Amino acid sequence: MNVSSRRFANAVVLRVEGRLDQDTCAAFTTDLMKSVDTAAAEGGAVVLDLSGLEYISSAGLRCFMLASRQAKAQHAKIAVAALQPMVAEIFQISHFNLVFQVFPTVREALGAVSGDAAAAFEKG
Amino acid sequence: MRVRFWGTRGSIPVALTAADVRDKLAQALVQASGKVFNSYEEAHAYASSELDFNLTHTFGGHTPCVEIEIPGEEYYACDLGSGARPFGVHILAKQARKPATINVFMSHVHWDHIMGFPLFGPAYVPGTKIRIHGCHDVLEQAFRKQHSAPCFPVEWEQLGATIEFVKLEPGKPFLINGMTVTPHLQLHGGDSYGYRFEYQGKVVVYTTDSEHKLEDRAEAEKFAKFFHNADVVIFDAMYALAEAISVKADWGHSSNIVGVELCQMAHAKHLVLFHHEPANNDATLEGLLKEARRFEELTRGDQALKVSAAYDGLEIDL
Numbered sequence: 001m002n003v004s005s006r007r008f009a010n011a012v013v014l015r016v017e018g019r020l021d022q023d024t025c026a027a028f029t030t031d032l033m034k035s036v037d038t039a040a041a042e043g044g045a046v047v048l049d050l051s052g053l054e055y056i057s058s059a060g061l062r063c064f065m066l067a068s069r070q071a072k073a074q075h076a077k078i079a080v081a082a083l084q085p086m087v088a089e090i091f092q093i094s095h096f097n098l099v100f101q102v103f104p105t106v107r108e109a110l111g112a113v114s115g116d117a118a119a120a121f122e123k124g
Numbered sequence: 125m126r127v128r129f130w131g132t133r134g135s136i137p138v139a140l141t142a143a144d145v146r147d148k149l150a151q152a153l154v155q156a157s158g159k160v161f162n163s164y165e166e167a168h169a170y171a172s173s174e175l176d177f178n179l180t181h182t183f184g185g186h187t188p189c190v191e192i193e194i195p196g197e198e199y200y201a202c203d204l205g206s207g208a209r210p211f212g213v214h215i216l217a218k219q220a221r222k223p224a225t226i227n228v229f230m231s232h233v234h235w236d237h238i239m240g241f242p243l244f245g246p247a248y249v250p251g252t253k254i255r256i257h258g259c260h261d262v263l264e265q266a267f268r269k270q271h272s273a274p275c276f277p278v279e280w281e282q283l284g285a286t287i288e289f290v291k292l293e294p295g296k297p298f299l300i301n302g303m304t305v306t307p308h309l310q311l312h313g314g315d316s317y318g319y320r321f322e323y324q325g326k327v328v329v330y331t332t333d334s335e336h337k338l339e340d341r342a343e344a345e346k347f348a349k350f351f352h353n354a355d356v357v358i359f360d361a362m363y364a365l366a367e368a369i370s371v372k373a374d375w376g377h378s379s380n381i382v383g384v385e386l387c388q389m390a391h392a393k394h395l396v397l398f399h400h401e402p403a404n405n406d407a408t409l410e411g412l413l414k415e416a417r418r419f420e421e422l423t424r425g426d427q428a429l430k431v432s433a434a435y436d437g438l439e440i441d442l
Contacts, residue, residue: 022341059338065369090419090422093415094366
């Protein structure tokens with residue numbers, strides 16, 4: 001599994017590729033929590049770009065839940081975007097679509113969580 | 125070997141209300157609009173084959189009591205929730221005044237798992253033998269306390285049956301009339317125990333009131349071993365996954381999704397969702413079942429896993 005991040009103003013876009021399961025969730029959680037801390041320090045948001053995520057298990061979904069709780073505690077925003085069809089269906093099946101704001105694209109997610117970040121994204 | 129579900133609800137018994145019955149009836153009438161039935165049998169056949177499960181059934185309201193039937197004279201059951209009352213009626217009818225011998229395996233002694241015993245008919249029949257097996261030190265104390273003032277008017281000593289408590293050890297197989305029963309420690313307030321029943325090559329696992337910590341691979345592997353190649357796994361699926369690991373984390377229960385994942389790891393054949401949340405109506409429970417089935421399809425490896433939802437009255441033959 002690969003994770004890479006990009007900054008757009010006060011938002012961190014975390015791109016996740018591969019499979020997120022019991023074998024990969026510990027390392028991913030560390031990266032994700034750092035991003036939440038960074039975003040929270042600037043009153044911003046984390047957007048998870050899941051266009052490269054092929055599969056997510058319950059252990060992987062738990063990482064998202066932990067991040068959601070931390071973001072809420074630190075008054076940061078968190079959203080997910082660009083889910084592949086199978087991952088989108090697993091989100092619905094597990095009722096995670098009721099916990100997270102889900103957007104078709106990273107652009108739309110940034111537009112919803114931070115005007116500054118959306119403007120920075122448009123500039124490239 | 126047969127599994128018969130007498131109680132499938134978690135926490136507290138529930139019953140359909142008059143409004144629930146009217147709603148089911150109205151929905152059924154809408155679906156049947158324009159059809160003509162010339163007899164009860166025709167209408168019954170239509171209801172059985174064409175209508176949604178949640179219109180023609182209810183997932184039932186009794187708290188846990190599951191019978192494991194094997195050839196022989198004795199009875200076997202897991203837990204004595206309110207489903208123990210109809211289980212007792214069944215035993216009395218089948219015995220026709222002849223005293224029975226009943227073996228019970230207790231997951232734990234929280235109220236929803238013992239509340240049926242005061243109205244368990246065979247306990248009042250002299251000559252009946254009841255052996256209550258479990259791993260908790262407080263097993264006998266919990267049953268006796270329930271049978272005392274001010275909770276219940278019949279004292280323990282007034283019961284007609286001979287009641288014996290048998291202490292089991294987690295991980296240690298126990299042999300009873302040709303069936304091997306192995307208890308397994310589970311995560312729940314005050315601990316709970318699952319049971320693996322093995323009889324003539326068939327395996328049933330009863331695992332309720334059990335929370336699974338998803339980050340703990342070693343724990344998942346232990347459960348996969350406990351469920352290994354089981355023909356039926358009766359699994360605590362009280363919540364949807366998001367609920368189980370957020371607002372209801374540490375409440376000692378699990379989800380339909382984790383049930384699918386553990387059964388897939390274990391190469392189990394049939395997952396039965398159990399210990400239904402009392403706040404969920406039949407439509408919600410059917411939704412959770414459909415979601416579990418779809419998740420199984422999406423994540424299937426080389427072996428398909430059958431997924432069902434338990435309801436009071438369900439029988440599974442192995």
